[in-house]
Amino acid sequence: MTSDEKIPIEPILDTLNEDQRRAVTACTSTPLQIKAGPGTGKTKVLVARVAYLLLKHRIPPQNIIVTTFTKKAAKEMIERLDKLLQGSGIPTTKLLIGTFHSISYRIIQKYGAAEGLTGFTVATEKDAAQVLENVLDSDISDKDWALIQSLPDAALAPFVAGAVDSDGSGDTDSGTRPKLDKKKILRQISKLKAHAIFADEYAKQRDAMFLLSLIYSLYQRRLFENRLLDFDDCLLYCHKIISRRPVLSFVQHTLVDEFQDTNEIQLQLMFEFAKVKKVESETKCSVTIVGDLDQSIYAFRDAQVGNFEKMLDHFSRIHSLQCLVVTLSQNYRSTSDILAFSEHVMRQQMKRTQKNLVSQLQSSLKPVRATLESLDEEARWVAYHITHLVSLPQSPFEHSDIAVLVRSAYQTRVLESEFVKHRVPYTIVKGRAFWERKEVLAMVDYLRCVANENDQLAFLRCINYPKRGFGPVAIAEIEKLFSQTAKPSTDIREQIRLKLSDSPQLNASLALQTLRSVSRKELKSSFGAKLLESLNKFIAVIDGTRKLIKEALNGTESNPEALAAAFDYLYETSGLKRELGDDENKRLNIEEVKAQLILFEKPSQEDSLPDFAEHQFEIPDIEVIGDSEGEDEVIELLNLSGEQTKGETNDAFEFLRSFLSLVVLYETENSSKDHINHPKVSISTIHGAKGLEWPVVFIPGLGEGLLPASFALDGTEDAINEERRCFYVASTRAKTLLYLSTYTEKAGSLNWGRKPVEKQSRFLTGLDPMLAQMPFENEQSMKKLYTLTGTIPPQDLDYEKLQKKYLRDYNLYVKQTTDDHDNRPGFVTGTDISRLTLLQKATKSAKRLAPHDNKAPKYVPKRATCAPFKPVVRLAPVENQIPTAKATAPTNCINSTTALSTTSTNILRAPAYIPARAKHKRRLGTR
Structure with a gap:
């Protein structure tokens, strides 16, 4: 049976109770809220609603967006849909389905070139903390530190570790500088991003805190120098792209699961996904949300329990549309x-x-x-x-x-x-x-060096693991060289080239290129012959792996055998294999990383996204000031923007970057x-x-x-x-x-x-x-x-x-x-x-x-x-x-x-085993 044939929807509807059926068959051109308490069949209704859109309204799957709270939920939805639609020929894999973060990252990958977001990967929580540490250690000038030192207690209190002293200095570092709490600062930056506020926008606000504004700007600059987006950036920059350009005009219906756990930026993304359209003088908005106010428990992630009311108000006040509300009350779980x-x-x-x-x-x-x-x-x-x-x-x-x-x-x-x-x-x-284990993290860092030539954090972690003679002083010098060579060009032509470039080689701040320059003595350093030899060997490992990866991924599909060979080459020549020794568990974990990489398939949703060049738009934010010399070249570069987005990227490492980013975006x-x-x-x-x-x-x-x-x-x-x-x-x-x-x-x-x-x-x-x-x-x-x-x-x-x-x-x-x-x-x-x-x-x-x-x-x-x-x-990739x-x-x-007798009183028994507890809890890549 092909997808063009009529597939009956009634057998699916017959399995629903009255309220569920009303929710599934509700008007598709009116905003719909489904309030589903625990155990009321929320997932069943959501799956049936998607099937109803596909079968009854004949909406192509690639024109439907479904956001879920976890990867597991998305996977379960696809499995259920496949069963319901068995034999229909409808390709459910073309649905744009996943968490807000994963969908946003895919949109950035496809349409981010106009915002200069090419070749970017997603930073782990560890990366974000390291970037901030670098900012605090190196990027704040003495003048700014003096201003920070002069701030009153109230201005310092949200950011310092411990209590603020009576003189306003707070806990001090080196006797003069306030000891700033990195977790508190990152939390404040995250809150701003969750409310869709960019660093430059925050700096213009009347009530902006000087300390937060300064660090937010420097933190964001450091991230971009490393070609990294943190979790919140995935949402923030996706919203920037889709709110400026009609790249999602093909979307015909949007469904949002666990709506009670959405924050402000996710609410705004939903509004953009489900843009109100005028069709023959009739206002239409095709969006379905499912949630339960009583299960909103993520305020610490800035979830807004008031988003239900905000949605009602938005469509009523701005678009004169009334939301339909259906409540599910029959519970199939509990007594x-x-x-x-x-x-x-x-x-x-x-x-x-x-x-x-x-x-x-x-x-x-x-x-x-x-x-x-x-x-x-x-x-x-x-x-x-x-x-x-x-x-x-x-x-x-x-x-x-x-x-x-x-x-x-x-x-x-x-x-x-x-x-x-x-x-x-x-x-x-x-x-x-699994992805937090030390040996797995080390292998992933090496893969990051191969995939992203400007991932400074990964290079700094890998260059002396296993040990190659680079001590703290040498690593600090490399970091300083990275910073010196990372200054962006002020030439407008170079800025546009970088913005439109799909090749990291055009970026003057490449970390790998800096290391090459040091090894060739083109950049001055204090390294002796022995360290330079170690550096050359390290670079050879990365370059050799990059060559093998290119060969493995030079076609439209990856070559599993060649990919495995490239992975093994990196594992052995990097010294990780020797470093991990005979530990069988660690070896098996490395083998699992390789297996996941080989089995990984880039999300088919990327392929189903139409090319950006199909939409006519103007590129904002580029203005030529001064004389008109070279203006023709600028215009020519601007004209390349449409061509640059046609088809898939030619970057042979996009596959590897997609794998690494999805590892970070999804919890195991x-x-x-x-x-x-x-x-x-x-x-x-x-x-x-x-x-x-x-x-x-x-x-x-x-x-x-x-x-x-x-x-x-x-x-x-x-x-x-x-x-x-x-x-x-x-x-x-x-x-x-x-x-x-x-x-x-x-x-x-x-x-x-x-x-x-x-x-x-x-x-x-x-x-x-x-x-x-x-x-x-x-x-x-x-x-x-x-x-x-x-x-x-x-x-x-x-x-x-x-x-x-x-x-x-x-x-x-x-x-x-x-x-x-x-x-x-x-x-x-x-x-x-x-x-x-x-x-x-x-x-x-x-x-x-x-x-x-x-x-x-x-x-x-x-x-x-x-x-x-x-x-x-193994069940599936990236798990x-x-x-x-x-x-x-x-x-x-x-x-x-x-087997020991339980009645004997003469048997010496060992104490029962009680596990030692880790002092620190670390959670990586969760969202």
């Missing part, structure tokens, strides 16, 4: 008790429109709530109930059905220790990404196959659990200062409302069972430097009648559980006996009422083990798992020979498919402990 509890939590918020989600599940159990006496006791409470659930007769749950959701990542420390102690297998959702998704083969409890922050669901959810730490978080306690009402929405998002992840817990501490107790938790969360106030004190209060509730899980209970189920066992073990393991000898952290004695009757039943055959890779090294017992590490099968250090210990490493 009625969970929904009722969650709704009552949200009703505490003032000026909120009430909504009543209706559960489609027949049975229901009340959420369980407990107040414990300490943090450790709460951890034992969670571990015990997990063990209790997976040990129930007929196994209605396994470990992968359970999640523990926390407000802040540091709360996982005591949970992980308890899980390791009691052999509860677990994984961290969205933990340390956890592999699901390992989770299936080795079921584990998921531990996640609430933000990391967004969009996910589990049959059983635990939410510990429901105390003032934890949830709501301490920073919100003295904040505004909006801050408390954001925390309340976090709690709502967490509780609505649960399908069948919801466990809530809190604990109280006395002032002066061991609480790791934070304020003690002295009372329960305000969000639980008045909700006791909706909560249960124990999971299964009677035999009837146990039967309900089996009904909900679709499990047949055993005929001889003795509820009374099961309940007595539950209470007895609860007192032993959670309350520890017999004695307190096993309060010693990390130690379990033979006597302790003899008590674990219920616990043993669940963990008898369980494997002793190493802690997850995010916080602890892989645990390998010396008493047995471990099976070789095996990578899982983390190599098992991380959290991989479980092999089976043959376990029996030596589980």
